[in-house]
Amino acid sequence: ETGVTQSPTHLIKTRGQQVTLRCSSQSGHNTVSWYQQALGQGPQFIFQYYREEENGRGNFPPRFSGLQFPNYSSELNVNALELDDSALYLCASSPGPTIQYFGAGTRLSVL
Amino acid sequence: GIQVEQSPPDLILQEGANSTLRCNFSDSVNNLQWFHQNPWGQLINLFYIPSGTKQNGRLSATTVATERYSLLYISSSQTTDSGVYFCAVFSGSARQLTFGSGTQLTVLP
Numbered sequence: 001e002t003g004v005t006q007s008p009t010h011l012i013k014t015r016g017q018q019v020t021l022r023c024s025s026q027s028g029h030n031t032v033s034w035y036q037q038a039l040g041q042g043p044q045f046i047f048q049y050y051r052e053e054e055n056g057r058g059n060f061p062p063r064f065s066g067l068q069f070p071n072y073s074s075e076l077n078v079n080a081l082e083l084d085d086s087a088l089y090l091c092a093s094s095p096g097p098t099i100q101y102f103g104a105g106t107r108l109s110v111l
Numbered sequence: 112g113i114q115v116e117q118s119p120p121d122l123i124l125q126e127g128a129n130s131t132l133r134c135n136f137s138d139s140v141n142n143l144q145w146f147h148q149n150p151w152g153q154l155i156n157l158f159y160i161p162s163g164t165k166q167n168g169r170l171s172a173t174t175v176a177t178e179r180y181s182l183l184y185i186s187s188s189q190t191t192d193s194g195v196y197f198c199a200v201f202s203g204s205a206r207q208l209t210f211g212s213g214t215q216l217t218v219l220p
Contacts, residue, residue, distance in 0.1 A: 033207060042197055043154075045207030056206025088152050092208075098142050098201070100208060102154035 003027060004093050004103035012109045013081050021076040021106045023091030031055070032074040033100060034066060037088040049074055086110045113138045113202040117211035124188050124218050132183040132214045134198030142201035143174050144208065145183050149194050157183070157196075188218045 003026035013019050025032050031050045035043035045058035049068035063079040072093070078085055086109050092100040114137040124130055134143070145157040158165050158172040160181065165172050169188075174181040185192055195215050199208040 035208075037152075042199075042210030042212050043208075045209070048206045058207060090152075090154065099144060099156070099159045101156060102146075105152040107152065 004091060004101055006089075006091050006103035006106050008106060009104070010107045010109075012111065014111050015081055015083060017081050018077065018079045019081060019108060021078075021089050021091075021108070023074045023076070023093075023103060025072045025074065025091075025093035026101055029093035029095050029101075030072055031094045031096065032068055032072065033092045033094070034074070034076045035090040035092065036060075037090060037105070039087070043090055046076070081110045083110050113140070113200060113209050115198060115200055115209050115211040117196075117198055117214050119214060120212065121215045122217070124216070126188060126190060126218055126220050128188050128218075129184070129186045130188060130216070132185070132196050132198075132216075134181040134183070134211055136179050136181075136198075136200050136202075138179070138202050140176065140179075140200040140202050142208075143181055144199050145172055145181070146197045146199065147192075147194050148197060148213070154197070185216075188216075190218045190220055192216060193218045 005024045033048040034046040037043040047057040048055045052068045067075045088105045090105045092102045094100045116135045146154045160174045162176045169186045171184045195213040199210040
């Protein structure tokens, strides 16, 4: 049990729709990162938030956006969904730029 | 960016056997973590080990930072050890963990 919770656990959307995924960080952790894991691959970094500011971004288009709230919970928003966005989305929280703790993920299917 | 390679990609063992999983990385690292991903997708922290050796029950890990590799040892494997094992690193000023492609471990009863 990492103390990082994600919702929803599963989600089905159609191409072109928008989706919001949520993450509640472990208590005391001010940094949250989001990763996308396609089937059969390792997780790929999307972006990181530190004290409500984006603090780093991977190779993902602008239609992937995020927010971090004062209580350090976070949202990942994806606009104009594409079939290739079908994946497991993982949130990780950390007390600093070191060890990261992951939630159980949200499995998104885009039809 | 840094490259992370894991071997072997797949490993099948009988219960009770020992195994060694390897992680090679292409640059110096500030952080290295080993994870076990269970069938439901949860990434479980096994070790935070940028250098040195650590042990936790039947699992142990060694990172030789100067030679840019890490090893995960699983002794007396059990069926519950099945799943995908990932190595992930932080390097330089990067904000993210860079993951290897994983080792799929199957332990047969």
